[in-house]
Amino acid sequence: MAAGGGSVSLQLPCVFSPKSRQYLAVCAQDGRLRIWNTDSKTLHQEYVPSAHLSATCTCIHWGPCRTVKEGPQRKKRKSEAGQLEEKADLLAMGTAAGTVLIYSTAKGALHCTLDGGHSGGVNCVHWHPEDSLLYSGSDDTNIVEWDLQTGKTRSKWKADRAAVTSLCVSPDGKLLLSAGQTIKMWDLDTKEVYRKFTGHSTAVTTLRFATTRPPDTSGLYFLSGAAHDRLLSVWQIREDGKDKNSVVSFTLTDEPQHIDLVTSKSKEEAVRLAVVCKDGQLHLFEHFLNGPCKKPLSPSCTVQMSDTQDSPMPIPLLAATLGPDSRTVMLAYGNYLQPVMERVDINTAERHVCLSRNIQTALSLSIASTVSKVKTPIVNAKSKVLVPGLPGHQAPVKGTSLSTEKRKKVSDTKEMSIAERLGEIDLQSAASTVKGAPKGMPSLQTDNFAVLLVQGLESSDGNILNKVFQTHKDMVIKKTVAQLPLTAVLPLVEEITRRLQGHPFTAVLMVRWLKAVLMHHTSYLSSLPDLVSKLGVLYHMIESRVKMFHKLTKLHGKLYLLVTQVATTTSSNMVSDVDHTARLVYEEESSDEDEASGDEGLPDEDSDNWEEAVMDDHKEKQIDEDEEDPKSRTDSKANGEEDMENGNESEEE
The missing domain is CATH 2.130.10.10 (YVTN repeat-like/Quinoprotein amine dehydrogenase)
Known part of the structure; x- marks a missing residue:
């Protein structure tokens, strides 16, 4: 079990x-x-x-x-001690x-x-x-x-x-x-x-x-x-x-x-x-x-x-x-x-x-x-009981008092039909997109939204409801919901619940309407006797989606870590070998003698090492020449003696 x-x-x-x-x-x-x-x-x-x-x-x-060993139960039910085990x-x-x-x-x-x-x-x-x-x-x-x-x-x-x-x-x-x-x-x-x-x-x-x-x-x-x-x-x-x-x-x-x-x-x-x-x-x-x-x-x-x-x-x-x-x-x-x-x-x-x-x-x-503490009054069979939320308990939609004179001129001729109201919505949306639209364009007031919403809920007309629910302005949504009669609140919640189960883009708009309904009509909803059964589906749906949101958040974090690791590994593999050629070469200014000699990396003239290095170079050259031409060994020796003498003379000087 x-x-x-x-x-x-x-x-x-x-x-x-x-x-x-x-x-x-x-x-x-x-x-x-x-x-x-x-x-x-x-x-x-x-x-x-x-x-x-x-x-x-x-x-x-x-x-x-x-x-029977349980103390509190046995004290309460001594007469039922034999049935206690069952x-x-x-x-x-x-x-x-x-x-x-x-x-x-x-x-x-x-x-x-x-x-x-x-x-x-x-x-x-x-x-x-x-x-x-x-x-x-x-x-x-x-x-x-x-x-x-x-x-x-x-x-x-x-x-x-x-x-x-x-x-x-x-x-x-x-x-x-x-x-x-x-x-x-x-x-x-x-x-x-x-x-x-x-x-x-x-x-x-x-x-x-x-x-x-x-x-x-x-x-x-x-x-x-x-x-x-x-x-x-x-x-x-x-x-x-x-x-x-x-x-x-x-x-x-x-x-x-x-x-x-x-x-x-x-x-x-x-x-x-x-x-x-x-x-x-x-x-x-x-x-x-x-x-x-x-x-x-x-x-x-x-x-x-x-x-x-x-x-x-x-x-x-x-x-x-x-x-x-x-x-x-x-x-x-x-x-x-x-x-x-x-x-x-x-x-x-x-x-x-x-x-x-x-x-x-x-x-x-x-x-x-079911045993209930609430006493039910005795009601005559011919009388009619009106309960909030049931048909028969009607209340008119009150319009706003703004610009009453202008709207009286329009309403004096005839009352607009639903098709004309829908046309006004289209005209208003078109006028808002066109630049330089005339000021005399017909505009749909907030109370007209409330009237249309009530008519759409009573007739279950999807076209009217779609036109009303397409508004994105929070102020218009709040005023429309605030002017609804109480009988339309529960059908509106049921319609919102049905649309929340549809496309995610529709659910985003429906959440705004649901928030406005809960802000304005919570006191009325809490007075309904069958509220739990009416809102049970909505509550269960929201709770299931919230549970799924936590799982999706964890999955999103794990996927982000994996994608980041893959991108980092790919970028490190794409790094080529380091180019060892110098981007900038700096040369010091040298004298004419240094330029004539062409030896940039040699030490200064005053250094003794410089003379020894020059002598070593001459000896290596002589050895190479002797290997190439044996006949010229005597000449190279003579030249070497002369170089040595010149070197001695320079030292004496």
Whole structure:
């Protein structure tokens, strides 16, 4: 009964309580936790987290039914001490802020808050069947074991390279299944990996044990389901360790959203499985787990729901749980804000079953049976009740008092039609673009926008609405929204919600209109009784886009780093060899003797080294000449003696 991870998919947690199935816990788009009584079909309790907008609930899981040992409950219900074991009490909620909230249905308030264990959003929580322990998996790739008696972390370890998206504790409480993209089985005593299973290409959202037998008998089975996957895989934990591949596959029509099963205690007992898919269909399976099965198994029965109108529309199923026999199923369908619960008997002999229900009648009965503190006045049948936001409560659009005399001259002749007003908008836009336009051009005032907007909303004319919504001036938008009658506010919000789901360029303009509506008409919207159902789609859509914005921002940063690295590497490789030729040569001014000699790098005349260098040069030249011409050796010697004498004379001087 664990719900799937909230960060993996956009499905909302919806879980039945264990054993008696007396309660249905739902976390809706508005961030509130609602607990419905399945017997009376009424709202049992409602809890609003203090920071539900910034830390939405991502997963919920019912704890084991509390026993007589619990002191506070036994003191409150001494007469019901025998029935206490059959009632669920504690409910664990994981949040996007990394905390785990423990809610008590007996107290009707928050029992405790577990924080400090995770640095990322919590994707899954699961209770230990016997001890007062709770396990949670998070985006920070860690699993935390919580001690509920102290409210502190008992153990924490890294489970995967990616986020931990699903958890499940074995019925005997000795093994723990965890999964991101790889399924791991942990020994809870040593916190070491017992087995690994690979077979899903996406994040695993569902893990459930299908049998209660010990793992050393080759009779322990569990099943897994992943995001964007239309198969449920069944794995066998064999004694010889040869359990790398799944042994059975169940085919679905869409991604599994809610799973309930009746475990098998022996080979002669079949596993019964109820799977609600993301497309709103229910699939029922019944299979004997006795080894591998090569062919994927189709559901024995598929259940769909539709309304009773002339053109039937499908009603999505939210959750389902199996009854004591194979025919009885408890269904929850409709909207998350107010689901309809019904216990039905299904003819499983038929492959496809379609149930027709009038959901409006079921909702009205559910609302009428809800206990409310508000006293309803007795109203005569002939009288007409006007409620804000409903047709019949009209208020005229008041125009501005500016330039009334000029506009009276125009209105005296006849009232302009919608086509003429649209023509005026075109004329005004054309006049604003043409230079030197005459001052007498007709201009459309702000109150005309309000009139056109009301007419477009009442007639659902897309042409009129497109003309009005194309304005980019914030002041015009604010004045138009401020002059709207109250009856047009809710249709305007619905039209804005519809257009926000369209093209991104249209959504940019619609955000300005939505901001203006919330600034001027928040007090009126808060007085509507059905505001939650009206704005639930808008809230859920904005929240999903904000979640995607954070992921896109991270992806943009990573891509920017990669592109910058590639550009830097490319530019460094394109640098050519350094050109060693001098760009500028500086020559010192030399005397005439230096220019005549042509030796620029020689030392000054006063240096003794200079004379020795000259003599060495003469000797090298003589050696070269002797090698070339042996006959001229005598001449070179004579010349050398003469040079030496000249050198001596110069030294004496």
